[in-house]
Amino acid sequence: MNSSILTIGHLARQTGTKVETIRFYEKNGLLPEPSRTEGNYRAYEPDHLNRLSFIRRARDLGFSLDQIRALLALSDNRGQSCAAVDAIASKHRAEVEKKISDLMALKTELDRMIDQCGCGVVADCRIIETLSPK
Amino acid sequence: MNSSILTIGHLARQTGTKVETIRFYEKNGLLPEPSRTEGNYRAYEPDHLNRLSFIRRARDLGFSLDQIRALLALSDNRGQSCAAVDAIASKHRAEVEKKISDLMALKTELDRMIDQCGCGVVADCRIIETLSPK
DNA sequence: ATATGACCCTGTATACGCTACAGGGTCATA
């Protein structure tokens, strides 16, 4: 058979993805269903590998699967305006910024709480006290 | 009946928690099972309210339910050393710090990617290009 | 007495993004 045909295991190794995750992406419409061999094995082509690499890169950058689905659809329409792509990426960046500022506020509170702990007995613990209702 | 007895709805309103969430905490061992009325309604006492307030405060500070279970157990042993409490809080703070630095690294990458976008057509889009395999 | 509507009950399904089985089939190599 064609030497460019890949099994799911090859795809997994080449993209650092678990086999189950690849099947999960297929079931969730991110990766098109490949054809099958006589023995019912998935037979991938180079395009599948490219698409999976794209997905993994986007996941590493924290995009949701929904966002990735949209990015994939856009990247398949190469003549379209890039503004929609920019919108998705910018929205994601805004979400990341929000998370960072939420976590920094959280850390400030944790710092205050932990710094007060004199590490005596629980009855006098400022951490427990901070959590307890008045 | 006793005027200090509370329904689940009262507990919910007083702590800003959804009724389903309170039942969820009970099923997961964070809130002890209250006694029941004749009509099989949960009948809470002030202690339940205090405990739920504690849980919500800790959740607001980002502690996991496992960590909260441990904090609750510790706060019930008031003569014990406070070091275990400090350990849980410090571990949580470290996790928060890790998340912040991960997200800041992510944001740097997103910034770089988005700043390159000239917003022409998808074929020339730097965002798509960044995501695509070489 | 009854009707309404607010509240409560249990149990199950859903969300996200996987991961981990169980129980089987296929394929290459010794």
Add this chain to the structure above:
DNA sequence: TATGACCCTGTAGCGTATACAGGGTCATAT
């Protein structure tokens, strides 16, 4: 022909809730 690496499907689990279906209870209004 036997082994072991690989593949298949289907289901359940993680954490932290939220939502809903289909029913029961309770207080108030008429």
